[in-house]
Amino acid sequence: MGAATRIATKDLKLRIRDRSAIIIGIIAPLTLAFIFDLVFGGAFTQQLDLEFGLVDLDGTEISQGLGDVLEEVEAEGVLVLETFDTAELAEEAVEEGVIDASILLGEGFGQSVMTNSDAGIAVIGSVDAPTSTQIAASIAQQYATGIEAAQLAVATAAAASNSQVTPEFFASLTTDPSTAAFSYTITDITTATRQLDATTYFSAGMAVFFLFFTVQFGVLGLLEEEREGTLARLQAAPISRASIVLGKALLAFLLGIISMGVLVVATQLLIGATWGAPLGVALLVVAGVLSAVGIMGLVAAVAKSPEGAGNLGAIIAVILGMLGGVFFQLGSGDDFLSRLTFITPHAWFMEGLANLADGAPWTAALPAVGAIMIFAVVTGAISWVLLRRRFIR
Amino acid sequence: MRVWAIGVSNIKRMLRERSNIFFVFIFPIAIILLIGAQFGGDFDPVVGLHSADDGIIAASIVAEMESLDDIETRNFGSEEELLGAVEGGAVQAGISLPEGMDGAAAAGELVEIGYVARTDGTGPQLQAVVGSAVAVVMKPVGAAQFATAETDAPFDRTLEIARGIDEGAAAIAVEVSAVGESQFPEDLGRFDLGAPSQLVLFTFLTALAGSAALILTRQLGISQRMLSTPTSLGTIVVGESFGRFGTAMVQGLYIIVLTLIIFGVDWGDPVGAILLLVLFAAVGAGAGVLMGSVFSNDQQAGGVGVVLSIGLGALGGCMLPLELFSPTMQRVAHITPHAWALDGYAELVRRDGTTLDILPELGVLFAYAVILFALAAWRLRIAITRP
Numbered sequence: 001m002g003a004a005t006r007i008a009t010k011d012l013k014l015r016i017r018d019r020s021a022i023i024i025g026i027i028a029p030l031t032l033a034f035i036f037d038l039v040f041g042g043a044f045t046q047q048l049d050l051e052f053g054l055v056d057l058d059g060t061e062i063s064q065g066l067g068d069v070l071e072e073v074e075a076e077g078v079l080v081l082e083t084f085d086t087a088e089l090a091e092e093a094v095e096e097g098v099i100d101a102s103i104l105l106g107e108g109f110g111q112s113v114m115t116n117s118d119a120g121i122a123v124i125g126s127v128d129a130p131t132s133t134q135i136a137a138s139i140a141q142q143y144a145t146g147i148e149a150a151q152l153a154v155a156t157a158a159a160a161s162n163s164q165v166t167p168e169f170f171a172s173l174t175t176d177p178s179t180a181a182f183s184y185t186i187t188d189i190t191t192a193t194r195q196l197d198a199t200t201y202f203s204a205g206m207a208v209f210f211l212f213f214t215v216q217f218g219v220l221g222l223l224e225e226e227r228e229g230t231l232a233r234l235q236a237a238p239i240s241r242a243s244i245v246l247g248k249a250l251l252a253f254l255l256g257i258i259s260m261g262v263l264v265v266a267t268q269l270l271i272g273a274t275w276g277a278p279l280g281v282a283l284l285v286v287a288g289v290l291s292a293v294g295i296m297g298l299v300a301a302v303a304k305s306p307e308g309a310g311n312l313g314a315i316i317a318v319i320l321g322m323l324g325g326v327f328f329q330l331g332s333g334d335d336f337l338s339r340l341t342f343i344t345p346h347a348w349f350m351e352g353l354a355n356l357a358d359g360a361p362w363t364a365a366l367p368a369v370g371a372i373m374i375f376a377v378v379t380g381a382i383s384w385v386l387l388r389r390r391f392i393r
Numbered sequence: 394m395r396v397w398a399i400g401v402s403n404i405k406r407m408l409r410e411r412s413n414i415f416f417v418f419i420f421p422i423a424i425i426l427l428i429g430a431q432f433g434g435d436f437d438p439v440v441g442l443h444s445a446d447d448g449i450i451a452a453s454i455v456a457e458m459e460s461l462d463d464i465e466t467r468n469f470g471s472e473e474e475l476l477g478a479v480e481g482g483a484v485q486a487g488i489s490l491p492e493g494m495d496g497a498a499a500a501g502e503l504v505e506i507g508y509v510a511r512t513d514g515t516g517p518q519l520q521a522v523v524g525s526a527v528a529v530v531m532k533p534v535g536a537a538q539f540a541t542a543e544t545d546a547p548f549d550r551t552l553e554i555a556r557g558i559d560e561g562a563a564a565i566a567v568e569v570s571a572v573g574e575s576q577f578p579e580d581l582g583r584f585d586l587g588a589p590s591q592l593v594l595f596t597f598l599t600a601l602a603g604s605a606a607l608i609l610t611r612q613l614g615i616s617q618r619m620l621s622t623p624t625s626l627g628t629i630v631v632g633e634s635f636g637r638f639g640t641a642m643v644q645g646l647y648i649i650v651l652t653l654i655i656f657g658v659d660w661g662d663p664v665g666a667i668l669l670l671v672l673f674a675a676v677g678a679g680a681g682v683l684m685g686s687v688f689s690n691d692q693q694a695g696g697v698g699v700v701l702s703i704g705l706g707a708l709g710g711c712m713l714p715l716e717l718f719s720p721t722m723q724r725v726a727h728i729t730p731h732a733w734a735l736d737g738y739a740e741l742v743r744r745d746g747t748t749l750d751i752l753p754e755l756g757v758l759f760a761y762a763v764i765l766f767a768l769a770a771w772r773l774r775i776a777i778t779r780p
Contacts (some may be wrong), residue, residue, distance in 0.1 A: 018690070018692075019690075019693060020690060020692035020693045020695075020696055023693055023696035023697060023700075024696045027696075027700070028696055028699060028700045031700050031704060032700060032703055032704055032707075035704045035707050035708055036707055038708075038722070039707050039708055039712070039713060039718070039722065040707075040712070040713055050518060073521070078518055078520075078521075079518070091572060094572055094573065095572050095573045097573070112563075113565070116562075116563050117563050118563045118564060118565075118566065119563070119564075119565045119566075120565065120566045120567075120568055121565060121566070121567045121568070122567075122568050122570070123567060123568065123569045123570070124569075124570055124571075124572055125569060125570070125571050125572075126571065126572065126573045127571040127572065127573045128573065130437075130463045130571075131437070131438060131463055131518075133463075133569060133571065134461070134462070134463040134464065134522060135518050135519075135521050135522060137525075137567050137569045138521040138522040138524070138525035138526075139521050139525070140567045141525040141528070141529070141567045142521065142524050142525040142528050144564075144565035144566075144567055145525065145528040145529050145532055146528065147565060148532060148559075148562070148564065148565060149528070149531075149532045149535050149536055151562065151563075152532060152533065152536035152555055152558060152559055152562060153535065153536040153539035153540060153555075155536075155558045155562070156533075156536045156537060156539070156540040156551055156554050156555040156558060157539060157540035157543040157544055157551075159540075159554045159558065160540045160541075160543075160544045160546040160550065160551050160554055161543075161544040161546070173543060174542075174543065175539065175542065175543070177539060179535075179539065180532075180535035180536045180538070180539040181528065181532075181535055182503075182535065183498065183503065183504060183531050183534050183535030183538050184503060184504040184505070184506055184527060184531045184534075184535075185503050185504075185505055185506070186506050186507075186508045186520070186523070186524060186527065187505055187506070187507055187508065188508055188509065188510075189472075189476065189489060189507045189508065189509040195480070195481060195482040195511075308412075311410070311411070311412030312412065314412065314416075315412060315415050315416070318416075318420065322423075322424070322427070327712075328712075330427075354481070
């Protein structure tokens with residue numbers, strides 16, 4: 001074990017002096033996380049900045065009801081409302097993308113409602129904002145339904161008592177018919193968020209993606225020593241052959257831990273990522289690094305040359321990263337792609353972090369840690385057997 | 394002739410490396426496929442539904458939600474599953490319909506409907522959509538409750554009357570129309586958006602990755618040996634640049650031809666599409682030669698190359714359409730040659746533009762290429778002749 005530690009610390013110094021490990025392990029993921037956050041941060045949450053226009057050409061008490069409803073919603077901070085004097089001005093604003101959609105109440109709207117005849121509300125939306133248009137239409141619809149409900153309530157009450165809707169009948173009503181629109185309540189069921197914010201998502205995604213390249217620097221050292229003939233010299237030294245393999249594995253583990261550790265701290269300080277409960281993150285990082293060492297060990301065991309191993313390792317790291325959803329989440333809901341993603345340790349790492357989001361306790365990460373450890377143990381055991389056959393016996 | 398020989402040997406070197414087969418030929422196509430599969434559909438928000446009630450009100454609400462055009466729905470077996478889906482982001486909002494809604498309505502009580510939404514994304518705004526759908530369904534119920542309270546007629550009867558009147562009653566129609574020219578036309582194929590982005594991303598990546606080959610050429614002393622033959626320094630510099638340009642072109646043409654044949658991507662005006670590729674490959678080649686001259690460690694250059702090409706690609710709109718960037722970010726994006734190339738392809742692919750329409754983009758890319766090659770030639774001369 002002493003020999004393994006000596007080999008690992010010697011190589012660690014070498015790797016740190018050769019700046020490529022620092023570029024791959026720290027600078028690359030940090031830079032890309034920053035750029036991705038900058039570019040995708042806004043689109044990631046798909047936050048809609050709703051800006052609606054309102055044109056009230058009617059100006060009656062009834063038509064003003066819609067303005068009141070919209071102002072109420074505006075007060076909740078869900079949308080921004082702008083009023084226009086003419087339909088043309090509003091349409092122009094929609095076309096130019098100043099507002100997403102505009103709601104128009106034409107002249108005579110109130111009169112039509114009072115006389116129980118058909119009326120219309122026009123919603124003009126931008127072709128590129130279908131969801132915003134749908135929301136504007138929904139608000140208009142809800143307002144219209146409220147009016148209809150009151151009308152229907154009066155008509156139903158009249159029919160049920162076999163009377164006509166006359167001013168006298170109106171006067172005989174004991175409650176306000178507009179209450180008919182409130183036969184239900186929509187109650188909020190509050191829920192926690194088990195999803196990473198954009199900054200943390202890209203920080204964690206890039207960290208775990210480049211982890212597999214960083215760990216390569218350690219494991220592939222074995223093949224470099226073999227080619228340069230220094231492996232034979234090491235084997236001649238009075239140390240066990242297993243400790244040579246162990247030393248390289250230890251180096252890979254250390255490189256991975258250093259890279260991840262620096263990234264966790266740096267992304268929190270520099271770009272405001274929130275990784276969650278430290279103990280949970282630490283367990284995920286250790287499990288993640290172990291799985292990377294196991295998988296890259298497998299690559300080293302089957303490759304013939306250091307270059308071949310480097311290339312194969314890169315291909316595997318890129319495929320696992322893509323599938324694991326480190327660049328963008330694969331699939332939606334529980335379709336095939338979103339299940340496929342869990343054949344990678346990357347996806348479990350992200351899942352574990354998502355479970356830590358919103359201040360969850362460290363234990364929330366344990367299922368994911370367990371899953372990643374299965375990757376680590378299985379690939380680690382196979383690598384050990386193969387590497388033993390090649391470098392020890 | 395010597396320029397040709399140096400260039401072609403560089404392309405051969407690239408093609409003989411087996412891992413390049415993956416990164417140059419298989420990987421970009423896989424990504425185009427993956428992104429096409431992922432985003433081929435539309436971006437409609439998804440509302441989850443859970444109904445614990447088998448009554449008429451619950452069924453009507455579910456039917457009303459399912460009939461909405463720009464909203465997708467998904468059914469969940471339990472409220473827990475629904476909450477889990479909202480928490481995990483699989484759906485943006487959810488409606489939970491409790492048991493006994495019909496009974497509560499008949500008793501004149503408030504019918505309670507559970508709503509859950511994410512606090513981010515479209516969650517808060519979807520409440521308006523859900524509220525409107527529920528309002529439509531609950532309209533006769535509210536009217537019947539009102540009439541029962543006013544006239545003491547039984548609820549069943551007033552509800553029947555209300556439904557009957559509602560059928561033929563005067564209605565306030567909400568008419569929705571769309572104006573403006575769509576940035577993403579309806580007939581845009583599912584791969585048409587992704588293919589140009591990946592073309593730009595990967596030709597640049599390949600060109601920059603070529604810097605490692607150039608560094609090896611210098612490290613192994615091949616450049617110096619070439620100099621000892623009757624080959625001028627200028628020929629070597631041009632040849633090496635031609636090699637980088639050639640590898641980028643091989644990949645670019647491959648992506649264009651394959652996506653055209655397999656995915657039916659409409660690249661628009663072929664002259665314009667090829668010209669854009671030629672100039673963009675030249676920009677990539679210039680950047681690759683510059684990096685290959687400035688760095689002296691191929692592993693370092695490889696790492697920096699990956700960061701640069703992915704970073705510039707993301708910034709330049711290869712991973713998210715530029716139209717979805719904020720105005721400020723759109724301006725920032727146009728620092729990259731990627732954004733100009735993508736603007737050009739957008740004009741050709743989406744707006745059926747011609748070569749004339751993309752002259753400004755071609756001009757900017759040409760300027761990038763000239764500047765990068767000038768810098769690269771200067772640095773490479775120094776790097777090769779430095780003792």
